[in-house]
Amino acid sequence: MIKYLIIDDESMAHDIIKRYCDLLPNFQLIQHCYDAIEALECLNNNKVDLIFLDLNMPKLKGFDFLKSLSKPPKVIVTTAYKEYALEGYELNIVDYLLKPFSFERFLKAINKIQDQNKEQSEATQRLEEEHDGGVFLRSNKKHIQVKLKDILFIEAIGNYSKVVTKQEEITVREKISDLLKTVSNNQFFQIHKSFIVAKDHINSIEGNRIFIDEYLIPVGKTFKVNLKALLK
Incomplete structure:
Protein backbone atom coordinates (compact mmCIF):
# COMPACT_ATOMS: atom_id res chain seq x y z
CA MET A 1 0.00 0.00 0.00
CA ILE A 2 1.36 3.42 -1.01
CA LYS A 3 0.13 6.15 1.32
CA TYR A 4 0.20 9.52 -0.37
CA LEU A 5 -0.29 13.21 0.34
CA ILE A 6 -1.38 15.94 -2.08
CA ILE A 7 0.09 19.40 -1.38
CA ASP A 8 -1.38 22.04 -3.69
CA ASP A 9 -3.28 25.29 -3.23
CA GLU A 10 -5.63 24.53 -6.14
CA SER A 11 -8.65 22.29 -5.57
CA MET A 12 -8.74 21.24 -9.22
CA ALA A 13 -5.20 19.81 -8.94
CA HIS A 14 -6.32 17.75 -5.93
CA ASP A 15 -9.28 16.37 -7.88
CA ILE A 16 -7.16 15.35 -10.88
CA ILE A 17 -4.42 13.65 -8.85
CA LYS A 18 -6.90 11.80 -6.65
CA ARG A 19 -8.89 10.66 -9.69
CA TYR A 20 -5.73 9.29 -11.27
CA CYS A 21 -4.68 7.57 -8.04
CA ASP A 22 -8.12 6.00 -7.67
CA LEU A 23 -7.47 4.18 -10.94
CA LEU A 24 -4.43 2.45 -9.43
CA PRO A 25 -4.37 -0.44 -6.95
CA ASN A 26 -2.85 -0.05 -3.49
CA PHE A 27 -2.96 3.75 -3.29
CA GLN A 28 -4.37 5.37 -0.15
CA LEU A 29 -4.87 9.12 0.27
CA ILE A 30 -3.82 10.33 3.71
CA GLN A 31 -4.81 13.99 3.42
CA HIS A 32 -5.50 16.92 1.12
CA CYS A 33 -3.12 19.75 2.10
CA TYR A 34 -3.49 23.23 0.65
CA ASP A 35 -0.22 24.68 1.97
CA ALA A 36 3.12 23.37 3.23
CA ILE A 37 2.44 24.24 6.89
CA GLU A 38 -0.60 22.00 6.89
CA ALA A 39 1.51 19.29 5.23
CA LEU A 40 4.21 19.50 7.92
CA GLU A 41 1.64 18.84 10.61
CA CYS A 42 0.27 15.90 8.65
CA LEU A 43 3.74 14.37 8.19
CA ASN A 44 4.40 14.65 11.92
CA ASN A 45 1.33 12.55 12.64
CA ASN A 46 1.19 10.09 9.74
CA LYS A 47 3.37 7.68 7.80
CA VAL A 48 3.52 8.90 4.20
CA ASP A 49 5.26 7.11 1.30
CA LEU A 50 4.67 9.64 -1.48
CA ILE A 51 4.02 13.36 -1.83
CA PHE A 52 2.53 15.11 -4.86
CA LEU A 53 4.03 18.54 -4.44
CA ASP A 54 3.11 21.86 -6.04
CA LEU A 55 5.81 24.56 -6.02
CA ASN A 56 4.09 27.95 -6.09
CA MET A 57 2.15 27.97 -2.82
CA PRO A 58 1.44 30.55 -0.10
CA LYS A 59 3.32 30.65 3.22
CA LEU A 60 6.11 28.28 2.13
CA LYS A 61 7.20 27.41 -1.40
CA GLY A 62 7.35 23.77 -2.45
CA PHE A 63 11.12 23.34 -2.61
CA ASP A 64 11.65 25.31 0.60
CA PHE A 65 9.23 22.89 2.25
CA LEU A 66 11.09 19.91 0.77
CA LYS A 67 14.45 21.21 2.00
CA SER A 68 13.04 21.49 5.52
CA LEU A 69 12.40 17.74 5.73
CA SER A 70 15.19 15.63 7.25
CA LYS A 71 13.87 12.37 5.78
CA PRO A 72 11.40 13.22 3.03
CA PRO A 73 9.18 10.57 1.42
CA LYS A 74 9.33 10.07 -2.33
CA VAL A 75 8.23 13.23 -4.14
CA ILE A 76 6.56 13.83 -7.50
CA VAL A 77 6.45 17.54 -8.35
CA THR A 78 3.27 18.79 -10.05
CA THR A 79 3.64 22.36 -11.30
CA ALA A 80 3.03 24.77 -14.17
CA TYR A 81 6.62 26.06 -13.99
CA LYS A 82 9.18 24.08 -16.02
CA GLU A 83 12.14 26.32 -15.06
CA TYR A 84 12.56 24.63 -11.66
CA ALA A 85 13.04 21.10 -13.01
CA LEU A 86 16.83 21.01 -12.53
CA GLU A 87 16.60 22.09 -8.91
CA GLY A 88 13.98 19.41 -8.37
CA TYR A 89 16.20 16.60 -9.58
CA GLU A 90 19.05 17.93 -7.44
CA LEU A 91 16.68 17.36 -4.51
CA ASN A 92 16.21 13.73 -5.62
CA ILE A 93 12.58 13.98 -6.64
CA VAL A 94 11.11 11.01 -8.50
CA ASP A 95 9.62 12.99 -11.39
CA TYR A 96 8.60 16.48 -12.50
CA LEU A 97 5.10 16.74 -13.99
CA LEU A 98 4.12 19.87 -15.87
CA LYS A 99 0.47 20.86 -15.58
CA PRO A 100 -1.72 19.90 -17.26
CA PHE A 101 -0.48 16.29 -17.45
CA SER A 102 -2.25 13.25 -18.86
CA PHE A 103 -2.92 10.00 -17.06
CA GLU A 104 -0.30 8.32 -19.27
CA ARG A 105 2.36 10.81 -18.13
CA PHE A 106 1.20 10.44 -14.54
CA LEU A 107 1.47 6.66 -14.81
CA LYS A 108 5.03 6.95 -16.11
CA ALA A 109 5.97 8.82 -12.93
CA ILE A 110 4.31 6.18 -10.77
CA ASN A 111 6.20 3.44 -12.60
CA LYS A 112 9.46 5.17 -11.66
CA ILE A 113 8.52 4.75 -8.00
CA GLN A 114 7.80 1.09 -8.49
CA ASP A 115 11.14 0.63 -10.27
CA GLN A 116 12.96 2.38 -7.42
CA ASN A 117 11.16 0.24 -4.84
CA LYS A 118 12.15 -2.90 -6.75
CA GLU A 119 15.81 -1.81 -6.89
CA GLN A 120 15.79 -1.03 -3.15
CA SER A 121 14.21 -4.41 -2.39
CA GLU A 122 16.81 -6.23 -4.48
CA ALA A 123 19.65 -4.31 -2.80
CA THR A 124 18.26 -5.18 0.65
CA GLN A 125 17.99 -8.83 -0.35
CA ARG A 126 21.62 -8.85 -1.54
CA LEU A 127 22.76 -7.40 1.79
CA GLU A 128 20.74 -9.98 3.70
CA GLU A 129 22.20 -12.79 1.62
CA GLU A 130 25.70 -11.44 2.25
CA HIS A 131 25.01 -11.21 5.96
CA ASP A 132 23.54 -14.72 6.10
CA GLY A 133 26.41 -16.25 4.12
CA GLY A 134 28.73 -18.86 5.57
CA VAL A 135 32.53 -19.01 5.90
CA PHE A 136 34.79 -22.05 6.27
CA LEU A 137 37.12 -22.02 9.29
CA ARG A 138 40.06 -24.43 9.49
CA SER A 139 40.31 -26.07 12.90
CA ASN A 140 42.12 -29.29 13.87
CA LYS A 141 42.82 -30.31 10.26
CA LYS A 142 39.20 -29.91 9.18
CA HIS A 143 37.06 -27.12 7.74
CA ILE A 144 33.98 -26.06 9.66
CA GLN A 145 31.30 -23.95 7.99
CA VAL A 146 29.96 -21.17 10.19
CA SER A 184 34.22 -8.60 6.43
CA ASN A 185 30.82 -6.95 6.03
CA ASN A 186 29.04 -4.03 7.66
CA GLN A 187 28.20 -6.05 10.80
CA PHE A 188 31.67 -6.82 12.20
CA PHE A 189 33.83 -4.25 14.01
CA GLN A 190 37.24 -4.57 15.65
CA ILE A 191 36.89 -2.70 18.93
CA HIS A 192 40.09 -3.97 20.63
CA LYS A 193 43.41 -5.39 19.42
CA SER A 194 42.12 -8.77 20.60
CA PHE A 195 38.38 -8.55 19.82
CA ILE A 196 36.02 -8.31 16.85
CA VAL A 197 32.32 -8.06 17.69
CA ALA A 198 29.15 -8.68 15.68
CA LYS A 199 26.92 -5.61 15.90
CA ASP A 200 23.64 -7.57 15.77
CA HIS A 201 24.48 -9.51 18.94
CA ILE A 202 25.40 -6.59 21.19
CA ASN A 203 23.09 -6.35 24.19
CA SER A 204 24.45 -3.07 25.55
CA ILE A 205 27.45 -0.73 25.64
CA GLU A 206 28.55 0.84 28.92
CA GLY A 207 31.56 3.12 28.78
CA ASN A 208 34.45 1.02 27.46
CA ARG A 209 32.63 -2.29 27.82
CA ILE A 210 30.41 -4.21 25.42
CA PHE A 211 28.01 -6.89 26.64
CA ILE A 212 27.14 -9.83 24.36
CA ASP A 213 25.09 -12.54 26.06
CA GLU A 214 27.07 -13.40 29.21
CA TYR A 215 30.33 -12.09 27.78
CA LEU A 216 31.97 -8.75 28.66
CA ILE A 217 34.29 -7.36 25.98
CA PRO A 218 36.62 -4.36 26.45
CA VAL A 219 36.93 -1.46 24.01
CA GLY A 220 40.53 -0.45 23.29
CA LYS A 221 41.54 3.22 23.43
CA THR A 222 42.85 3.18 19.87
CA PHE A 223 39.62 1.64 18.56
CA LYS A 224 37.19 4.32 19.78
CA VAL A 225 36.65 5.47 16.17
CA ASN A 226 35.37 1.99 15.30
CA LEU A 227 32.99 2.14 18.22
CA LYS A 228 31.58 5.42 16.89
CA ALA A 229 31.10 3.81 13.46
CA LEU A 230 29.34 0.87 15.12
CA LEU A 231 26.89 3.18 16.87
CA LYS A 232 25.76 4.88 13.65
Whole structure:
Protein backbone atom coordinates (compact mmCIF):
# COMPACT_ATOMS: atom_id res chain seq x y z
CA MET A 1 0.00 0.00 0.00
CA ILE A 2 1.36 3.42 -1.01
CA LYS A 3 0.13 6.15 1.32
CA TYR A 4 0.20 9.52 -0.37
CA LEU A 5 -0.29 13.21 0.34
CA ILE A 6 -1.38 15.94 -2.08
CA ILE A 7 0.09 19.40 -1.38
CA ASP A 8 -1.38 22.04 -3.69
CA ASP A 9 -3.28 25.29 -3.23
CA GLU A 10 -5.63 24.53 -6.14
CA SER A 11 -8.65 22.29 -5.57
CA MET A 12 -8.74 21.24 -9.22
CA ALA A 13 -5.20 19.81 -8.94
CA HIS A 14 -6.32 17.75 -5.93
CA ASP A 15 -9.28 16.37 -7.88
CA ILE A 16 -7.16 15.35 -10.88
CA ILE A 17 -4.42 13.65 -8.85
CA LYS A 18 -6.90 11.80 -6.65
CA ARG A 19 -8.89 10.66 -9.69
CA TYR A 20 -5.73 9.29 -11.27
CA CYS A 21 -4.68 7.57 -8.04
CA ASP A 22 -8.12 6.00 -7.67
CA LEU A 23 -7.47 4.18 -10.94
CA LEU A 24 -4.43 2.45 -9.43
CA PRO A 25 -4.37 -0.44 -6.95
CA ASN A 26 -2.85 -0.05 -3.49
CA PHE A 27 -2.96 3.75 -3.29
CA GLN A 28 -4.37 5.37 -0.15
CA LEU A 29 -4.87 9.12 0.27
CA ILE A 30 -3.82 10.33 3.71
CA GLN A 31 -4.81 13.99 3.42
CA HIS A 32 -5.50 16.92 1.12
CA CYS A 33 -3.12 19.75 2.10
CA TYR A 34 -3.49 23.23 0.65
CA ASP A 35 -0.22 24.68 1.97
CA ALA A 36 3.12 23.37 3.23
CA ILE A 37 2.44 24.24 6.89
CA GLU A 38 -0.60 22.00 6.89
CA ALA A 39 1.51 19.29 5.23
CA LEU A 40 4.21 19.50 7.92
CA GLU A 41 1.64 18.84 10.61
CA CYS A 42 0.27 15.90 8.65
CA LEU A 43 3.74 14.37 8.19
CA ASN A 44 4.40 14.65 11.92
CA ASN A 45 1.33 12.55 12.64
CA ASN A 46 1.19 10.09 9.74
CA LYS A 47 3.37 7.68 7.80
CA VAL A 48 3.52 8.90 4.20
CA ASP A 49 5.26 7.11 1.30
CA LEU A 50 4.67 9.64 -1.48
CA ILE A 51 4.02 13.36 -1.83
CA PHE A 52 2.53 15.11 -4.86
CA LEU A 53 4.03 18.54 -4.44
CA ASP A 54 3.11 21.86 -6.04
CA LEU A 55 5.81 24.56 -6.02
CA ASN A 56 4.09 27.95 -6.09
CA MET A 57 2.15 27.97 -2.82
CA PRO A 58 1.44 30.55 -0.10
CA LYS A 59 3.32 30.65 3.22
CA LEU A 60 6.11 28.28 2.13
CA LYS A 61 7.20 27.41 -1.40
CA GLY A 62 7.35 23.77 -2.45
CA PHE A 63 11.12 23.34 -2.61
CA ASP A 64 11.65 25.31 0.60
CA PHE A 65 9.23 22.89 2.25
CA LEU A 66 11.09 19.91 0.77
CA LYS A 67 14.45 21.21 2.00
CA SER A 68 13.04 21.49 5.52
CA LEU A 69 12.40 17.74 5.73
CA SER A 70 15.19 15.63 7.25
CA LYS A 71 13.87 12.37 5.78
CA PRO A 72 11.40 13.22 3.03
CA PRO A 73 9.18 10.57 1.42
CA LYS A 74 9.33 10.07 -2.33
CA VAL A 75 8.23 13.23 -4.14
CA ILE A 76 6.56 13.83 -7.50
CA VAL A 77 6.45 17.54 -8.35
CA THR A 78 3.27 18.79 -10.05
CA THR A 79 3.64 22.36 -11.30
CA ALA A 80 3.03 24.77 -14.17
CA TYR A 81 6.62 26.06 -13.99
CA LYS A 82 9.18 24.08 -16.02
CA GLU A 83 12.14 26.32 -15.06
CA TYR A 84 12.56 24.63 -11.66
CA ALA A 85 13.04 21.10 -13.01
CA LEU A 86 16.83 21.01 -12.53
CA GLU A 87 16.60 22.09 -8.91
CA GLY A 88 13.98 19.41 -8.37
CA TYR A 89 16.20 16.60 -9.58
CA GLU A 90 19.05 17.93 -7.44
CA LEU A 91 16.68 17.36 -4.51
CA ASN A 92 16.21 13.73 -5.62
CA ILE A 93 12.58 13.98 -6.64
CA VAL A 94 11.11 11.01 -8.50
CA ASP A 95 9.62 12.99 -11.39
CA TYR A 96 8.60 16.48 -12.50
CA LEU A 97 5.10 16.74 -13.99
CA LEU A 98 4.12 19.87 -15.87
CA LYS A 99 0.47 20.86 -15.58
CA PRO A 100 -1.72 19.90 -17.26
CA PHE A 101 -0.48 16.29 -17.45
CA SER A 102 -2.25 13.25 -18.86
CA PHE A 103 -2.92 10.00 -17.06
CA GLU A 104 -0.30 8.32 -19.27
CA ARG A 105 2.36 10.81 -18.13
CA PHE A 106 1.20 10.44 -14.54
CA LEU A 107 1.47 6.66 -14.81
CA LYS A 108 5.03 6.95 -16.11
CA ALA A 109 5.97 8.82 -12.93
CA ILE A 110 4.31 6.18 -10.77
CA ASN A 111 6.20 3.44 -12.60
CA LYS A 112 9.46 5.17 -11.66
CA ILE A 113 8.52 4.75 -8.00
CA GLN A 114 7.80 1.09 -8.49
CA ASP A 115 11.14 0.63 -10.27
CA GLN A 116 12.96 2.38 -7.42
CA ASN A 117 11.16 0.24 -4.84
CA LYS A 118 12.15 -2.90 -6.75
CA GLU A 119 15.81 -1.81 -6.89
CA GLN A 120 15.79 -1.03 -3.15
CA SER A 121 14.21 -4.41 -2.39
CA GLU A 122 16.81 -6.23 -4.48
CA ALA A 123 19.65 -4.31 -2.80
CA THR A 124 18.26 -5.18 0.65
CA GLN A 125 17.99 -8.83 -0.35
CA ARG A 126 21.62 -8.85 -1.54
CA LEU A 127 22.76 -7.40 1.79
CA GLU A 128 20.74 -9.98 3.70
CA GLU A 129 22.20 -12.79 1.62
CA GLU A 130 25.70 -11.44 2.25
CA HIS A 131 25.01 -11.21 5.96
CA ASP A 132 23.54 -14.72 6.10
CA GLY A 133 26.41 -16.25 4.12
CA GLY A 134 28.73 -18.86 5.57
CA VAL A 135 32.53 -19.01 5.90
CA PHE A 136 34.79 -22.05 6.27
CA LEU A 137 37.12 -22.02 9.29
CA ARG A 138 40.06 -24.43 9.49
CA SER A 139 40.31 -26.07 12.90
CA ASN A 140 42.12 -29.29 13.87
CA LYS A 141 42.82 -30.31 10.26
CA LYS A 142 39.20 -29.91 9.18
CA HIS A 143 37.06 -27.12 7.74
CA ILE A 144 33.98 -26.06 9.66
CA GLN A 145 31.30 -23.95 7.99
CA VAL A 146 29.96 -21.17 10.19
CA LYS A 147 27.09 -18.82 9.37
CA LEU A 148 28.13 -15.18 9.76
CA LYS A 149 24.86 -14.41 11.54
CA ASP A 150 25.77 -16.96 14.26
CA ILE A 151 29.12 -15.38 15.19
CA LEU A 152 28.98 -13.41 18.45
CA PHE A 153 32.59 -12.25 18.54
CA ILE A 154 36.17 -13.26 17.73
CA GLU A 155 39.01 -13.19 20.25
CA ALA A 156 42.76 -13.27 19.59
CA ILE A 157 44.68 -15.78 21.73
CA GLY A 158 48.40 -15.69 21.00
CA ASN A 159 49.01 -17.20 17.55
CA TYR A 160 45.40 -18.44 17.45
CA SER A 161 41.95 -16.92 17.36
CA LYS A 162 38.74 -18.09 18.98
CA VAL A 163 35.48 -17.72 17.08
CA VAL A 164 32.57 -17.70 19.50
CA THR A 165 29.16 -18.55 18.04
CA LYS A 166 25.74 -19.17 19.55
CA GLN A 167 26.45 -22.90 19.66
CA GLU A 168 30.20 -23.37 20.10
CA GLU A 169 33.72 -21.98 20.33
CA ILE A 170 36.06 -22.74 17.42
CA THR A 171 39.81 -22.27 17.74
CA VAL A 172 41.61 -21.51 14.48
CA ARG A 173 45.27 -20.84 13.72
CA GLU A 174 44.76 -17.47 12.09
CA LYS A 175 45.52 -13.91 13.07
CA ILE A 176 42.55 -11.82 14.09
CA SER A 177 43.39 -9.35 11.28
CA ASP A 178 43.05 -12.14 8.70
CA LEU A 179 39.76 -13.29 10.20
CA LEU A 180 38.42 -9.73 9.99
CA LYS A 181 38.97 -9.89 6.21
CA THR A 182 37.22 -13.29 6.09
CA VAL A 183 34.06 -12.09 7.87
CA SER A 184 34.22 -8.60 6.43
CA ASN A 185 30.82 -6.95 6.03
CA ASN A 186 29.04 -4.03 7.66
CA GLN A 187 28.20 -6.05 10.80
CA PHE A 188 31.67 -6.82 12.20
CA PHE A 189 33.83 -4.25 14.01
CA GLN A 190 37.24 -4.57 15.65
CA ILE A 191 36.89 -2.70 18.93
CA HIS A 192 40.09 -3.97 20.63
CA LYS A 193 43.41 -5.39 19.42
CA SER A 194 42.12 -8.77 20.60
CA PHE A 195 38.38 -8.55 19.82
CA ILE A 196 36.02 -8.31 16.85
CA VAL A 197 32.32 -8.06 17.69
CA ALA A 198 29.15 -8.68 15.68
CA LYS A 199 26.92 -5.61 15.90
CA ASP A 200 23.64 -7.57 15.77
CA HIS A 201 24.48 -9.51 18.94
CA ILE A 202 25.40 -6.59 21.19
CA ASN A 203 23.09 -6.35 24.19
CA SER A 204 24.45 -3.07 25.55
CA ILE A 205 27.45 -0.73 25.64
CA GLU A 206 28.55 0.84 28.92
CA GLY A 207 31.56 3.12 28.78
CA ASN A 208 34.45 1.02 27.46
CA ARG A 209 32.63 -2.29 27.82
CA ILE A 210 30.41 -4.21 25.42
CA PHE A 211 28.01 -6.89 26.64
CA ILE A 212 27.14 -9.83 24.36
CA ASP A 213 25.09 -12.54 26.06
CA GLU A 214 27.07 -13.40 29.21
CA TYR A 215 30.33 -12.09 27.78
CA LEU A 216 31.97 -8.75 28.66
CA ILE A 217 34.29 -7.36 25.98
CA PRO A 218 36.62 -4.36 26.45
CA VAL A 219 36.93 -1.46 24.01
CA GLY A 220 40.53 -0.45 23.29
CA LYS A 221 41.54 3.22 23.43
CA THR A 222 42.85 3.18 19.87
CA PHE A 223 39.62 1.64 18.56
CA LYS A 224 37.19 4.32 19.78
CA VAL A 225 36.65 5.47 16.17
CA ASN A 226 35.37 1.99 15.30
CA LEU A 227 32.99 2.14 18.22
CA LYS A 228 31.58 5.42 16.89
CA ALA A 229 31.10 3.81 13.46
CA LEU A 230 29.34 0.87 15.12
CA LEU A 231 26.89 3.18 16.87
CA LYS A 232 25.76 4.88 13.65
